[in-house]
Amino acid sequence: MVLETDIVAGRVERRRPSRAPLVGEFIRGAYHPKRTLPELLRGLMGSLAGQVAARRGQLRLSGLGTLAFESAAGAFNAGWIDGTNGHARNGRHHPSVATAASPAKPSNGSHGPGPSAPPTAFPLVYGNVALGELQLEWPAAQPGAVAWQTMCEEFAAHCARLAMRFETQRWAGQRLGRPLLLVGASEALLRIESFVEMAAFSTLPVLLTGEFGTEKALLAAAIHCCGPCAAAPFVEVPCASAGGQPAQWFEQAHGGTLFFNGIDELPPPLQQELLQHMHSRLGQRLSTPAAPELRVIASSTADLYSLAQQGGFSRALQAELDFLRARVPPLRERPEDIEALVTAAIERQGFDAGRLLTDDLLAQCRAHAWPENLFELERVIARLAVMSRGQPIRYADLLHHAPHLAADRRIAPRPSPSAPLPPPAPRPAEPPLAHWVRCAMTRNLPELARLHDGLRKALVYLGEHHADAISLDGLARQAHVSPSHLSFLFRTTLKTTFKSLLQHIRIERARQLMAEDPRRRITDIALTVGFVDLSHFEKCFRRIIGSSPRDYRHRGEPS
CATH class of the missing domain: 3.30.450 (Beta-Lactamase)
Incomplete structure (x- = not known):
């Protein structure tokens, strides 16, 4: 189950x-x-x-x-x-x-x-x-x-x-030599704690997914610590630079927990060897390995299912790991936790958060997308705390020591009470659909990081697989959200539908192919970008570009 x-x-x-x-x-x-x-x-x-x-x-x-x-x-x-x-x-x-x-x-x-x-x-x-x-x-x-x-x-x-x-x-x-403490009280964090409680008292494998810099390792430790085997071994394998062999790992973690940190980076030979030591809960092997029983927890920044479908990860191993699964939410989905996380980061540097914390700092931190999540927040706040010499962190400090934070959404510092209030700035226009089409095709992660995590994953997938037959249900599985929620995200954030965006990406790719090879047949281009019907391709091209594919090729893009 x-x-x-x-x-x-x-x-x-x-x-x-x-x-x-x-x-x-x-x-x-x-x-x-x-x-x-x-x-x-x-x-x-x-x-x-x-x-x-x-x-x-x-x-x-x-x-x-x-x-x-x-x-x-x-x-x-x-x-x-x-x-x-x-x-x-x-x-x-x-x-x-x-x-x-x-x-x-x-x-x-x-x-x-x-x-x-x-x-x-x-x-x-x-x-x-x-x-x-x-x-x-x-x-x-x-x-x-x-x-x-x-x-x-x-x-x-x-x-x-x-x-x-x-x-x-x-x-x-x-x-571990590090007093790890989960910080925050947002609804998303309270829900992930509920998952930790349920997983801690099960022996099923756990898969923790989430972006770079989220609390995946901390939660893996919590699942082990909060369960009945807290006194048993807890062995971490850093998969990007794994030392030793699976047999050694299993022996060291006997009766406890074996945590594969970043299992999506484990080399393929070790993936296959790991399968030989794991007790298969799916009956993929009739023989039972000699390795001792233990709890397996794995973390990944990539979607293992998609990776396995594309041949970049062992499908058999992905199936054995995918029993209890939780997605750790990124910071941009937890704005309620920002103040607590910034406070804790200041305190870890030995400074008084009550003195350093200002409205200017909190406003910019809440506006920032934090693409590297807690890793980025810890680094930036530590720098600001040291460079401000323990004084309140003002907007000027952000300009000098964290300009990317100060530039976010152009939030100006609060005026002094005696200064006249400036007129309200006009609300910036939403990026046009063409902007997100280009971001999806070029994998512009800094821009895509501004979006909801599920929508970001959907756009990255569409940019890479637009020529494939894609359904809303299939795309929702890639984005780890429900189809109805993904449809809602397209409508409310991008002001379009999934099908319309896919058509725009395909037509944009068709324009690129025309520019790369002016003699290439229109029919061939239509098939290459994902259209199975030439008349449908020409209809979509005319609606989006304003001319037929042939006229566009002969006359160039309309001004």
Whole structure:
């Protein structure tokens, strides 16, 4: 059975999808990357209490302690009690309480008007492991309390996932020498965390796809760390420069996880040898290899299915890997995470984000497409933090040290309060269809990076395969989105349809062929660019160019 997750189409978290955005909204409001887990949970509890009108409650997390709170007349009092200073949970150690407010006093039932209903408990469960419990107490006969229970269940699930973020950070710091922490609270990121939770407790192979610079390696570590085999080996194979042999890799990762980082770059001979050591879940081989059983996780920036169809990757290996699949969203699809990511990047350089972060910097960062994603953001923010000498990063700093960031969408710095407001700049015209036709045919990745990831992949594919028989369903598979969503992207972004764009690309290629060889037969050109009917080709040519192919060849392009 294949469990596929499409982050754009939102098919990861199937439980009560209509309610999840509401929970996500106040999680994003309370989230801050500088906070420790106790601080973060305290802020989330304050948001929850305000949302569901709970009178009092507590959140207990194994290895961390209990967060107790009381809320009345708009006042929220909370604090950590019974801290265990990082006692073990199933061989793991949670971070100790870094900061804590004054402990909330146990309630004697007199806080707030009227009696309270018995507390309602919501378990904090990650996969199949109980991490703790959320208990909430409402006034007796509180209207709407039953409706809030679903929200509280989802809130408890989000708290469990946030706790495992910090567990991954601790594990990575000890095992990998790098305290990796997933940063952000966008809807796309919360969905990918749901996938990590489900995948962590399965032994099926996992395939993580996504653009260069996305958190594929971090998520691979999280899948291993958050599952039942966290103490087992975690072996990374950098496929672009893989050292050793598959037999050695499997032996080193015995009982744990073997992570192929960038498997699309693994040389073909090693791909075939790898198949000989993997236990086939599809029955491609009748014999069982002597290699030990383990979990396989692979990451790829390329679409392995398309690569295999074109002969650039082992089709048998692609089939064995493609069980649990998730696409890691690029930064341009997560604008809500930009501030948190920039803040975390500044802090990693040892600077105070509260001092360096400015509206100018955030505006330009949100406008930028980040074609290299987190790698580019880390590099640019580190440069700006150092070159600004720890002072607030203004628009002038961007002009000097990150001019490509300053030029994005020509966002000007905010005027001072005393300066008169300039007249609003005219909205730039949308690029014409001919622009995107040229970008698709020339594979202009910087320009295509401005588009939705699925639309970008579709245009790249059309530019390379326009002469083939292409259907909307087939193109949607190449773009990793649903056909209806891809059609929507064509209409709303490019103001055209898939068929119309394909015809424009084919006609543009026909014009190029006429220029390259003026004596080449029109019929031959039509067949070469993908038309099977000459009359259809001539009709499309006249509609797009304004003249017949023969007149165009004799007279040249109309002025």
